[in-house]
Amino acid sequence: MALLEVEDLKTRFQTDDGVVNAVDGVSFTLDRGKTLGIVGESGSGKSVTCLTILGLNDPRNTTSEGVARFDGVDLLRTDPESLRQLRGMRISMIFQDPMTSLNPVKKIGWQLEEAVLVHRDVSHKEARQLALAAMESVRIPRAAQRIDDYPHQFSGGMRQRVMIAMALINEPDIVIADEPTTALDVTTQAQILDLMNVLQDERHMAIIMITHDLGVVAEVADDVIVMYGGQVVEHAPVDEIFYRPRHPYTWGLLGSLPRMDIEVEALAQIPGQPPSLLNPPAGCRFHPRCAFAMDICRTEVPQLVPYGDASHLQRCWLDDATKERESVRTVAALQQEAS
Structure with missing residues (x-):
């Protein structure tokens, strides 16, 4: 059985102008240790698909249908508390813009420690040790000194490494990476992609890579979904797509x-x-x-x-x-x- 099975996923947003059919019948499977690339222009439904799986859309104006079965549990039908325990622990997400995703008034170490304390019964000292180890695992130089820095004291590439560390700190089964190399120079982008490949091999985790960059897809993906207008228009192994x-x-x-x-x-x-x-x-x-x-x-x-x-x-x-x-x-x- 696949680690994640998504069947006929549909997401609709109720707006003042009408109903937005953001995701319309998306299906795919993801196995442990594999990478699925999701590509398409802005507005094609890539990010909303994954936010729906994680239950991160605003429930006040969102209607979702279909099945998103993770390790036998339907994420669309599980209770909010059980879903909250899965998020960040067994399924993590690297959000698109680290500068807006990180809290600008909290130190990096505090934010990493919080990700541990929410999900594990450990002391603050143990959480700090795990935070330091996570920073070292994503190759942040002088991690012991930089753990008490604020986000604005890091470069764009280093902030993205912090986001990866936060996503991986609880050793999840699946990491969803939403445009993880956006706005990074090509050298830093290559370093980030190489880092994710190394960490995936070490931890045998599955990755969903959301991107508009086909160069990124060619480098990291095993299978590719091409989305347009909220629908999947092509789905194939990466070599078939190219x-x-x-x-x-x-x-x-x-x-x-x-x-x-x-x-x-x-x-x-x-x-x-x-x-x-x-x-x-x-x-x-x-x-x-x-x-x-x-x-x-x-x-x-x-x-x-x-x-x-x-x-x-x-x-x-x-x-x-x-x-x-x-x-x-x-x-x-x-x-x-x-x-």
């Missing part, structure tokens, strides 16, 4: 990667804007931006079905010949850039 992509949106994401082999005035881009989830378009949600849209795309909703073997799922009305041709063209462009 070498046999089967959805026009995935082609657009891959085609918009920066090219180093030729001089261009502007990056390639997907025309238009992501759909409003208050009033999503009929049929395929990507059809207003798709160069291959047909009449059926404007009226009928495509289902997420296997392409080839059962491990590669895609949601598109295009015929197989067109998918194969465009996939080859997209991959050839990527290989030309790499060479």
